[in-house]
Amino acid sequence: MAWTAPRTWVTGEVVTAALMNTHVRDDLRYLKGLDGDVTIEANIVTAFNVDGVDVSAHKAGTAQAQHDGGAGNHTHQSSGAQGNTLDHGAALTGKGDDDHTQYALRTILTTRGDIVYRNATVWARLAKGNAGEFLKQGANDPEWAQGVATREVFFPITGINNAGTLGAVGDFIINTLTAGNYCYFNFKAPHDFVSLTECKILGISDGTGTIDWTATTDFAAIGEAYNTNSDSDTANGLAMNDTEIEEVDISAAFTGLAADDYVGVKFLVDAVDTLASYRVTGLVFKYT
Secondary structure: OOOOOOOOOOOOOOOOHHHHHHHHHHHHHHHHOOOOOOOOOOOOOOOOOOOOOOOOOEEEOOEEEEEEOOOOEEEEOOOHHHOOOOOOOOOOOOHHHOHHHHHHHHOOOOOOOOEEEEOOOOEEEEOOOOOOOEEEEOOOOEEEEOOOOOEEEEEEOOEEOOOOEEEEEOOEEEEEEOOOOEEEEEEEOOOOOOOEEEEEEEEEEEOOEEEEEEEEEEEEOOOOOOOOEEEEEEEEEEEEOOOOEEEEEOHHHOOOOOOOOEEEEEEEEEEEOOOOEEEEEEEEEEEO
């Protein structure tokens, strides 16, 4: 019997034996394979487990595959009439090695350290990088880059002096600094710190003009005097624009900083030009 497209029944229709035989019995016999080979349509997804089941040999055209359900072995012939259609290589030995995945990866990965990734259309190979490089995301695909990945931490204001004003600009907590005012930051250099990339004070300018500033630091490890390391940085005439978030780079005030050092920072506004104030929000610490 051949497969018959299932009938759509309508209300009030008389169901006859002929209709039942054609649309129910015969289609069930077809699906069971009682009347010949079953044709499986495209786009059918199946899920099954053959562990512990004795699956007999089967043929697909002239290519024969042998299955041993009990042991989980799965091998393919690679000689004879089928040529090398199923030639997966001698190293693919069974279910434990996941033959098909191993074969797919073998065609892409050629060198120890290679990485497989998905490009715009297909799986692709990213050749191994060089010692010391790190993996980063490019515009679309992953790529190797020189150096060490940069990390970043933000620290809010820790303390203010008596003349400074703690308040808010919009939803930002700020310390308003005019000439002679300062604020403090306390933090710990991260455990994975190697070298400083940059350290910047962040604030919101109240007016357009310039400021003069000075930053001083003390830092030391557990068991050392608090001022084992002391440093400073200063600059004049830093331009700022009204209401913008502005950066003040104080990176030069951290000579000799090491991982796990505890750090104290004092940031002082020496003078303001036509600004009413520099309203500090926090400190950004970038490192490798």
